[in-house]
Amino acid sequence: MQNSILISTNNLTKRFPMGEDAVVALDQVNLQFRKGEFAGLVGPSGSGKTTLLNIIGSLDVPSEGEVLVLGEAIEKIGHKAAARLRNRHIGFIFQTFNLLPVYTAFENVEFPLLLQRIPESQRKKAVWESLEWVGLTDKAKSRPSQLSGGQSQRVAIARAMVKRPSIMLADEPTANLDAQNSHNILQIMERLNRELQTTFIFSTHDEKVIQYLRRKITLDDGRVASDETFTTERAGS
Amino acid sequence: MIIFQLALRNLIRAGLRTWLNVFVLSLAFVAIILMQGVNQGIIEQASRSMIDSELGGGQYWHANYDPFDPLTLEDAHAPLPPELQRLIAEGKATAVLVSQGTIYPGGRMMPVLLKGIDPRQQILDLPTAELANHAGTIPVLLGSRMAESTGLKVGDPLTIRWRDAHGTFDARDALVVQIMNTSVQTVDQGQVWLPLDTLRRMAAMPGEATLITLAKNTSPPANFHDWDFKDLNFLLRDVREIVRFRKIAAGILNTILLFLALVAIFDTQILSVFRRRKEIGTLIALGMTRSGVIRLFTLEGGLHGILAVVVGAIYGIPLLGYLASTGIPLPQSSEGFGMAIGLVLYPVYGPALVLGSLLLVLLTVTVVSYLPTRQIANLKPTEALRGRVL
Structure with missing residues (x-):
């Protein structure tokens, strides 16, 4: 199970219409991600990193090719099945945190479990555990507007991990954080990856993040330019 | 949820x-x-x-009676059918005779409807009892709007001129015995109430009426020749x-x-x-x-x-x-x-x-x-x- 393939893309191509033409965001991408990976999609803006994350997260569909995520063919998946896949198996961490503004930190973390209709006692236990993971139990009643950027991103991580997803997709998670907060966040994510065997896939061009990666996939103009796996100890290890 | x-x-x-x-x-x-x-x-x-004040449980109208055309009043009267007389005697109906007339308040001439009603009636919520026991004069009951528009008060004399069933004009002095407060304008404005027997004598229409109002919840006996029953649906339309x-x-x-x-x-x-x-x-x-x-x-x-x-x-x-x-x-x-x-x-x-x-x-x-x-x-x-x- 340790090395089982969770995600595979086969000749994945994504085109976006642009007037009468189309921009190719991803071009014949073939990748596989295994359980427990801590991988990053690296490349300049417009290289296709976020597009690939969105497709893996079933927020978008490929124009051509096949994408299998936990056995679900993303190119064929319906709205409801995609929603279920995201709700149960995929956690998202966004650059701008995307916390629900009218909810407290606790309620934000609780939200995915509400959608899963988890009983209240289990739900509360899971939420407190997640907040403990990110060290924010004292901020449970705070609204996003009362949290700093680093705290907000930690709440976002707690929200993503509370349902114990198989896959965590993090789109530029440190872009709005200072160096100290970035390292804190990355260490939390690395610990999650190590202890829960959650597969992490980052989209980043932040060197601080890249230092932590055990696999670095470089994208250039929508193509995989390189795919390196590091066996030596990395920054956070 | x-x-x-x-x-x-x-x-x-x-x-x-x-x-x-x-x-x-x-x-x-x-x-x-x-x-x-x-x-x-x-x-x-x-x-x-x-x-309460006018319609009761419905009315029998003389076939010629049209409340919107005073000219019909000349022919809109007749003796009462025995069944309706019986209802009146039992206190389940009251007769009203309507005739055209003229009054002269403050020297002005004003056309009015003279309405005769039995002072003892209990069917309508009108103070008709005030019309009883005024021997030697014609007692008159007015609505407050009518009193205001004519400037008449209780105790004021009032000259009434009318034409009887034979076409003869006559005039007499009457006495305002009561001003009634009512929200129903159709028993007030332009109307002079007097005892039924008095109006019958004045108009030479003995035992006659223009309309008969039934008590509330009284079933109309039938339709009679020259008398049409008007139910509340019609009267309140x-x-x-x-x-x-x-x-x-x-x-x-x-x-x-x-x-x-x-x-x-x-x-x-x-x-x-x-x-x-x-x-x-x-x-x-x-x-x-x-x-x-x-x-x-x-x-x-x-x-x-x-x-x-x-x-x-x-x-x-x-x-x-x-x-x-x-x-x-x-x-x-x-x-x-x-x-x-x-x-x-x-x-x-x-x-x-x-x-x-x-x-x-x-x-x-x-x-x-x-x-x-x-x-x-x-x-x-x-x-x-x-x-x-x-």
Whole structure:
């Protein structure tokens, strides 16, 4: 199970219409991600990193090719099945945190479990555990507007991990954080990856993040330019 | 249930914006109920007054009688059929003889309807007993409007001129013995009440009448030759017609009120979908279906209606209850807007009225809340997550 393939893309191509033409965001991408990976999609803006994350997260569909995520063919998946896949198996961490503004930190973390209709006692236990993971139990009643950027991103991580997803997709998670907060966040994510065997896939061009990666996939103009796996100890290890 | 909890939470936490919308909507809700209650009150009050003072349980009209054409009065009288005489004797009906006449208050000439009624009658709520026991003079009963327009007071003499059944004109002095306060203009304005036997003698119409009013809840025996029974549906048709037009006018006003409130909700929903597009993207990313998001936003809008009902109930029940018990004073000059409703109008709110208004508000709010959310169905979550316009 340790090395089982969770995600595979086969000749994945994504085109976006642009007037009468189309921009190719991803071009014949073939990748596989295994359980427990801590991988990053690296490349300049417009290289296709976020597009690939969105497709893996079933927020978008490929124009051509096949994408299998936990056995679900993303190119064929319906709205409801995609929603279920995201709700149960995929956690998202966004650059701008995307916390629900009218909810407290606790309620934000609780939200995915509400959608899963988890009983209240289990739900509360899971939420407190997640907040403990990110060290924010004292901020449970705070609204996003009362949290700093680093705290907000930690709440976002707690929200993503509370349902114990198989896959965590993090789109530029440190872009709005200072160096100290970035390292804190990355260490939390690395610990999650190590202890829960959650597969992490980052989209980043932040060197601080890249230092932590055990696999670095470089994208250039929508193509995989390189795919390196590091066996030596990395920054956070 | 989860969607409901989330919607309620979102709505409450939206703060002042929510409560402003809710308050405006509750105003429309309370105003709709009040206006409909006023209309219902007019119908009930006017009907009750007219039944009590004029119509009783229905009337037999002489076949030639047309209340809107005084010229018909000359031929609109006849002796009473025995069955109706029996009802009168049993106290279940009273006869009224109507004749044209002229009075001369303050030296002016004024055409009037002379109405003869039995002073002992108990059928109509008129102080006719005051007409009894005035030997040697013709006692006259006037309504307050008539007294005001003629300047007559109790104890004033009054010259009456009339033409009898043979076409002979005669005139005599009468005495005003009572001024009655009544909200029913059709027993007041332009009318002079006097004892039935006196008018019969004056008009040379012994034992005759123009109309017979039945006591309430008395079944009409039959139709007789020259006498047509007019039930309350017929006799109150003018009131109902006036109220029908008032309801149309009130309906237009209600529609405008509700429209303004709904525009506020619609505007809020449009703004919500626009401003919260990033949140919509996040909800989808967290695993909510698009239909779930649409339901959530629609419910948020629809809950405005439910909260408006609650808020409306908080201040509306005491307000509407107070108005129903103490009534709404009407200006003297309004004269009950031409209907027998007196100077105080008591609104009436039935359960059907309240429930109907409630359903109307909730249904329209839900529809208006749903319409702007339809664009969520076409949204790309990736675009929404970036906060781009849908």
